[in-house]
Amino acid sequence: MSDHDKSLWLKTCQEHVESSPLIGDLTVDLAVIGGGYTGCSAALTAAQAGASVCLLEAQEIGHGGSGRNVGLANAGLWLPPDDIRQHLGGEAGDRLIDLLAAAPGDVFDLIEKHEINCEPVRNGTLHCAHSTKGLRDLQARHAQLSATGAPVDLVSAHQTARRTGSAAFLGALFDPRAGTIQPLSYVQGLARAAAEAGARIATQNPVQSMQHNDDVWTLITDQGTVRAKSVIQATNAYHQGLQKTAPAYVPVYYFQFATAPLSDNLRASILPGGEGCWDTGLIMTSFRMDAEGRMIIGAMGDLSQAGRAAHTAWIRRKLAELFPQLADQPLIEGWHGRIAMTSDHIPKITQIGPNALSVHGYSGRGIGPGTVFGRLAAESLLQDDPSLLPVPAVPQYHEVWTGLRRAYFETGAVLTHFVKARF
């Protein structure tokens, strides 16, 4: 059994899209490779605009990061606004900041419009200060975000303790625009909405190769072909095959564990307002509740490698440290996922050929951004208007030392967890 099979999200998923592998040949306006938020949002947008669409997914919808994440539907990127402007320039930076400020609203609107059954709770998120340095970082973020008009608030240590149920933090940054979802149900629901709008959703269907001749792309799969004028490759950290168009990123692993549903007594003292949380640690920790009152706690690390024991021992200790009342709670489900990190933490759009875009590199912030980037990539291709893209498309994107940097992150997480679990 793989770690993904032990995911809580697979167990509690309430949405399902009817799909099957594609057999034979199909001609469409847009072919989408990958069934995560980016691909499903692109397919939904295109089908609603009246285009013919086929989405090809190698495994099942939500097999990648979209079915494994924490479910924090946040505004913006990890980077504070000044850093985004510094990397992209003022005008492009401001456009991306505005688009992603609206992203949680876009997500919750889609959930409402398509009646996606995915445990939506829009009660905001708390970014919690684990140290005085972390608190200073939150104060700087608060100043920058407020200057963009974001309705964020700094919360005192006392109020943070009351709202989280943990005395471990020195304060928090509250963002009321954000919320939590059941991430796999959301992506399955997006795919279901796309299918209802007319998109063909084909699963268990890896695209093995693609070629462009006479203005037409041909995508080859096991038992069929898809011919399309335009292509969106939305494979992110779970890209397989298609060597020539493989996205460049540093793989960073993140794991989560869930308790059984907590008693009403315990639930009353922990996150009574239902916010989703993460802390300011470099090797960060996240925590949130699901609809049935399970505590879901996560941190950086790969459960399939030698560090599993260190990560597991540490998360037990961390749970008890944050919430002493949960010290004896067994951790039932444990799973992990791969994040596509870019050096500047800004998602990339690469022009992989005529009318063909590859979108990747959300660097751990992909629910809102994936929904927005997928939508705008589809609109840009269908309307033949590159100015609609959320970031300019680049002809190529490279990352260096990706294996070494992956090892650096994982070793850092293992060492931190090993030391902290023992001392």
Ligand SMILES: Cc1cc2nc3c(=O)[nH]c(=O)nc-3n(C[C@H](O)[C@H](O)[C@H](O)COP(=O)(O)OP(=O)(O)OC[C@H]3O[C@@H](n4cnc5c(N)ncnc54)[C@H](O)[C@@H]3O)c2cc1C
């Ligand atoms: C553990 C974890 C926690 C995270 N927490 C959060 C969070 O709380 N909030 C947040 O906003 N973001 C979070 N993220 C990031 C977010 O989950 C991702 O950025 C987002 O899911 C990326 O969506 P995507 O559609 O681009 O890619 P994915 O969801 O990874 O989908 C890519 C799909 O492409 C398919 N594919 C690959 N190759 C082929 C091929 N050749 N043919 C056909 N299909 C193919 C894969 O099977 C996969 O299903 C987290 C990520 C992880 C891993």
